[in-house]
Amino acid sequence: MNKKDINKIREQIDELDLKLLYLLNQRAELVVDLATIKHADGKKLFDPSREKDIFVRITEKNPGPLAPDAVVRLFERIIDESRRIERTEVYDRKKA
Amino acid sequence: MIIIMDEKASPDQIQSVVERLLDNGFDVHRSTGATQVVLGVVGDTHNVDLRDYEVMDGVHEAIRITDPVKLVSRTFKPENSIVKVGKVEFGGNKIAMVAGPCSVESRQQIKDIAAFVKKTGTHLLRGGAYKPRSSPYSFQGLGEEGLKYMREAADENGLAVVSEVMDRMDIIPALKYVDMIQVGARNMQNFALLKELGKLNKPILLKRGMSATLKELLQAAEYIMAGGNHDVVLCERGIRTFENYTRNTLDISAIPILKKLTHLPVISDPSHGTGIRDKVAPMARASVAAGADGLIIEVHYDPEKAMSDGAQTLYYEQYEQMLSELKIIATAVNRTL
Numbered sequence: 001m002n003k004k005d006i007n008k009i010r011e012q013i014d015e016l017d018l019k020l021l022y023l024l025n026q027r028a029e030l031v032v033d034l035a036t037i038k039h040a041d042g043k044k045l046f047d048p049s050r051e052k053d054i055f056v057r058i059t060e061k062n063p064g065p066l067a068p069d070a071v072v073r074l075f076e077r078i079i080d081e082s083r084r085i086e087r088t089e090v091y092d093r094k095k096a
Numbered sequence: 097m098i099i100i101m102d103e104k105a106s107p108d109q110i111q112s113v114v115e116r117l118l119d120n121g122f123d124v125h126r127s128t129g130a131t132q133v134v135l136g137v138v139g140d141t142h143n144v145d146l147r148d149y150e151v152m153d154g155v156h157e158a159i160r161i162t163d164p165v166k167l168v169s170r171t172f173k174p175e176n177s178i179v180k181v182g183k184v185e186f187g188g189n190k191i192a193m194v195a196g197p198c199s200v201e202s203r204q205q206i207k208d209i210a211a212f213v214k215k216t217g218t219h220l221l222r223g224g225a226y227k228p229r230s231s232p233y234s235f236q237g238l239g240e241e242g243l244k245y246m247r248e249a250a251d252e253n254g255l256a257v258v259s260e261v262m263d264r265m266d267i268i269p270a271l272k273y274v275d276m277i278q279v280g281a282r283n284m285q286n287f288a289l290l291k292e293l294g295k296l297n298k299p300i301l302l303k304r305g306m307s308a309t310l311k312e313l314l315q316a317a318e319y320i321m322a323g324g325n326h327d328v329v330l331c332e333r334g335i336r337t338f339e340n341y342t343r344n345t346l347d348i349s350a351i352p353i354l355k356k357l358t359h360l361p362v363i364s365d366p367s368h369g370t371g372i373r374d375k376v377a378p379m380a381r382a383s384v385a386a387g388a389d390g391l392i393i394e395v396h397y398d399p400e401k402a403m404s405d406g407a408q409t410l411y412y413e414q415y416e417q418m419l420s421e422l423k424i425i426a427t428a429v430n431r432t433l
């Protein structure tokens with residue numbers, strides 16, 4: 001593989017990274033909207049059954065080549081960060 | 097803080113731990129490994145009792161990553177702290193020497209010893225007036241009268257004074273006479289006393305308890321510093337081990353460990369650390385080589401007749417001989433004496 005090919009692939013990766021970044025932020029916005037409703041309904045921040053459903057769903061729909069536990073690990077982190085923004089943007093603020 | 101779950105922890109058990117952490121205001125980073133789940137806890141975990149999580153079902157271990165102490169820690173203040181007592185600086189390049197009798201016995205005794213201490217170039221005089229003796233029938237010290245004699249003797253020779261207080265009640269009288277207050281090994285975890293000392297504007301010499309871990313010593317220092325008094329000098333003075341040849345086992349390794357963990361000056365007390373006169377100088381040399389910022393040594397013109405701890409007290413000529421040896425070692429480790 002020559003240098004030109006490497007650069008081309010890297011450009012594609014950079015493009016995908018940007019798309020992922022926008023998608024993750026879009027997801028975070030939805031999470032905050034959801035948290036506002038959850039909080040108003042007096043529901044708790046942590047919803048283990050919902051998290052479980054997400055993991056099952058992404059494992060089933062996973063086309064590969066990433067292994068099922070690899071996608072679970074990646075989504076664990078996305079969910080951990082979602083929970084954090086729910087707390088900082090909604091739950092903690094309402095408390096204060 | 098991280099929490100390591102058992103290999104066989106069920107999803108429900110993991111969930112309860114996550115839930116508890118969230119309820120307590122922490123964020124959680126899960127990391128699912130091949131066999132075990134590790135929960136990374138994000139937030140200020142200083143006040144967390146690890147056992148609260150370790151007793152939960154499915155938890156293998158909870159580990160604190162941050163220091164258990166704040167103000168004392170080198171993370172909080174990377175550069176060495178210097179504590180000044182009269183002409184003496186603890187924690188600078190020059191190794192600080194403290195010498196004197198175990199107990200103040202009479203006006204004349206402390207006067208003679210102060211003159212000798214001065215002659216050797218040592219500027220800080222030690223001496224006990226309130227004595228924490230193991231037996232209630234042993235000499236208990238002269239109390240405030242002893243402090244008065246010590247102050248007179250120190251003033252005549254331009255020395256500063258360090259002496260122990262055992263009780264909160266003794267602090268106020270002692271303030272009139274001493275330049276540095278010593279907390280003895282037996283009082284290292286007398287938290288009521290430590291809190292009072294934290295309110296003072298007077299340097300504190302904090303000795304390690306005879307069965308205290310280094311973490312407990314640092315936490316004791318944190319008590320004083322949390323009250324606002326940041327002039328604390330730590331002192332290794334020997335710990336209880338199974339070895340009974342010596343009175344205590346001087347933990348030389350405590351010196352480099354403490355120097356790494358804290359910015360506070362660390363000194364060594366080889367007199368109590370060994371309890372045997374001819375072992376004092378070798379352990380003093382080892383302490384300086386290991387990086388001690390100072391030494392506190394018991395010295396008397398007639399140790400055989402001393403009213404307390406005579407067996408670990410140096411004769412004048414032994415102290416002078418030791419100083420000349422220490423000078424060479426100090427140079428070898430880029431310090432002065």
